[in-house]
Amino acid sequence: MTHTIETDVLVVGSGPAGAASAALLAMYGVKHVLVTKYGWLADTPRAHITNQRAMEILRDLGLEEKAIAQAAPQHLMANNVFCESLAGEEFGRLYSWGNHPLRKADYDLASPVSICDLPQNLLEPILLEAAGQRGTSIRFNTEFVDLVQDADHVTATVKDRLSGATSQIRAKYLIGADGGRSRVAEVIGLPMEGQMGRAGSMNIVAHVDLTKYVAHRPSVLYWVLQPGAQIGGIGAGLVRMVRPWNEWLFIWGYDIEQGERTLTNDEAISIVRNLVGDETLDVTVRSTSTWTVNEMYAGHYSSGRVFCMGDAVHRHPPTNGLGSNTSMQDAYNLCWKLKLVLENKASPALLDSYSAERQPVGKQIVTRANKSIGDFPPIFEAVGLLSSTDPVQARKNIEARKAPTAEGKARRKKLNDAITQKNFEFNCHGVELNQRYASGAVVADGTPEPDYQRDRELYYQATTWPGAHLPHVWVEHHGRRKSVLDLVGKGRFTILTGIGGDGWKQAAAAVTATYGLPIDVVTIGPAGCDALDIYADWYRQSEVEEDGCVVVRPDMYVGWRAKQATSNASGILVDVFGKLLGHIDSGSGRNAASVAAE
Ligand code: FDA
Numbered sequence: 001m002t003h004t005i006e007t008d009v010l011v012v013g014s015g016p017a018g019a020a021s022a023a024l025l026a027m028y029g030v031k032h033v034l035v036t037k038y039g040w041l042a043d044t045p046r047a048h049i050t051n052q053r054a055m056e057i058l059r060d061l062g063l064e065e066k067a068i069a070q071a072a073p074q075h076l077m078a079n080n081v082f083c084e085s086l087a088g089e090e091f092g093r094l095y096s097w098g099n100h101p102l103r104k105a106d107y108d109l110a111s112p113v114s115i116c117d118l119p120q121n122l123l124e125p126i127l128l129e130a131a132g133q134r135g136t137s138i139r140f141n142t143e144f145v146d147l148v149q150d151a152d153h154v155t156a157t158v159k160d161r162l163s164g165a166t167s168q169i170r171a172k173y174l175i176g177a178d179g180g181r182s183r184v185a186e187v188i189g190l191p192m193e194g195q196m197g198r199a200g201s202m203n204i205v206a207h208v209d210l211t212k213y214v215a216h217r218p219s220v221l222y223w224v225l226q227p228g229a230q231i232g233g234i235g236a237g238l239v240r241m242v243r244p245w246n247e248w249l250f251i252w253g254y255d256i257e258q259g260e261r262t263l264t265n266d267e268a269i270s271i272v273r274n275l276v277g278d279e280t281l282d283v284t285v286r287s288t289s290t291w292t293v294n295e296m297y298a299g300h301y302s303s304g305r306v307f308c309m310g311d312a313v314h315r316h317p318p319t320n321g322l323g324s325n326t327s328m329q330d331a332y333n334l335c336w337k338l339k340l341v342l343e344n345k346a347s348p349a350l351l352d353s354y355s356a357e358r359q360p361v362g363k364q365i366v367t368r369a370n371k372s373i374g375d376f377p378p379i380f381e382a383v384g385l386l387s388s389t390d391p392v393q394a395r396k397n398i399e400a401r402k403a404p405t406a407e408g409k410a411r412r413k414k415l416n417d418a419i420t421q422k423n424f425e426f427n428c429h430g431v432e433l434n435q436r437y438a439s440g441a442v443v444a445d446g447t448p449e450p451d452y453q454r455d456r457e458l459y460y461q462a463t464t465w466p467g468a469h470l471p472h473v474w475v476e477h478h479g480r481r482k483s484v485l486d487l488v489g490k491g492r493f494t495i496l497t498g499i500g501g502d503g504w505k506q507a508a509a510a511v512t513a514t515y516g517l518p519i520d521v522v523t524i525g526p527a528g529c530d531a532l533d534i535y536a537d538w539y540r541q542s543e544v545e546e547d548g549c550v551v552v553r554p555d556m557y558v559g560w561r562a563k564q565a566t567s568n569a570s571g572i573l574v575d576v577f578g579k580l581l582g583h584i585d586s587g588s589g590r591n592a593a594s595v596a597a598e
Contacts, residue, residue: 017310049321085277
């Protein structure tokens, strides 16, 4: 006899998207079950660049220190190195991930957390352990097979991969975080655009001590340009640090037209030695696997009570290091909305904002990651590796770059320009942080969207304009230095105000009385306020008067702001929250009073 399990949310998958969802739902106190296909988590390093937005989520979860303890810090990510092999000639180096002295300030000013290198096989256990400890019911070896939906529930059929038995889990909502071959996305028929399998890549994880080749130029990515290296894969051969400096991932492309590639141990060792340029190297291969370069995204992320996230809806190469980061941010966007809807504090209409806010981000990162692959050929061309696959001719072309001739000079310029262009992959701070949402869960304040003062892909621009992420500044709170980001989050709405903003406190109480939603109100300013604006950075950054307010959603995005105090603060704020929570259709003209009466 089989019993149907009942829960509020079923999470399918335990990658960065599913594990983050479970950890967040557990922190928010939402009843849920996570099922995942295999007996354990990611068994290879895969994702590693962990950007500031992802680290902010880990900080909100109380997991930042655990992540830092396992990660390689920002200063070890200092360069991207372009070379013919690690032992061979180096063509150039690019300061990366905010390590250029001029860029360091941008990164430091943008967030209380630092970018770091945290391999996925270390990240996932941190998230899932926290989830399990806080109440997630986790079922390994459990494969999602199918689902049906009715007006109130989703009923999923899952298969126990150990016994082969199938059973059902009935949930109010289902999160499909089941990766690039998502069965959930397939079953609900999400519209996908683009192409899978554009090129093939081989991963070789190996234990090999490369200290003598890398310690003087610390990096997590060493790009190897050799004849033929741009065929398939991510555009070049890659030596990627997993643990400094003796655990590595070697990536080499293969011709996908020839079908799936398998590697013998000897072949793997030979590729490793070739990329390093040292035939005597002592190599222990840990694993080999293949993956494909994809360029695909969903046009919409949900259907009824089912919401997909992560690689299920955005599939792209690892260039720019955006996949896992974006997957965790998808989870951060959806989970608080599910919580409030399940608690009847928000209308189910709020859930429509998930796709409206995250789909444009997914499309953007798929496009950016694939564009970055296209930035490799000019580097090959500049060092003369596009014109010939013959190693002897290739060497001659490499030498020509150093000649005191017009051709040599032109090649040197091309190379410098081509490597500089790679800032759009390795210092693409704006792509990482500049998301601005437009949806029913953001209420306009009547001001126009601020223009970007610098390149919007390269540079982050902080603003409290509704729909943007709350800017970070340091303040002092109860005798400790904190970020304003530390004053918000944890699944709660927060109103930030200052001297003269008492009216917003009463208004927040009116919102609580109307919708049953608790709201934190925090004053920032001189002594006497909850948080001390010691550097006056909030004064400069908030873009509202001291008696104005900034309404911050649980995911740290600005939901609305008021330039200054107003006599009708309660009426206005109740109306704003009616819209933010989906009770009032922004275009319907219904007012908060009528909602309260319903
Ligand atoms: P993911 O694929 O990780 O997880 C899917 C989960 O669903 C797994 O637990 C799986 O077992 C489970 N599952 C699948 N089907 C199921 C079913 N039917 N039933 C139940 N469970 C099922 N990203 C980044 O941000 N920074 C980076 O530096 C890199 N670098 C990088 C390097 C390399 C070599 C690769 C291959 C990839 C990256 N990425 C990256 C991308 C990153 O790995 C990827 O975007 C994330 O793993 C996506 O996370 P998801 O949770 O969406 O899917």
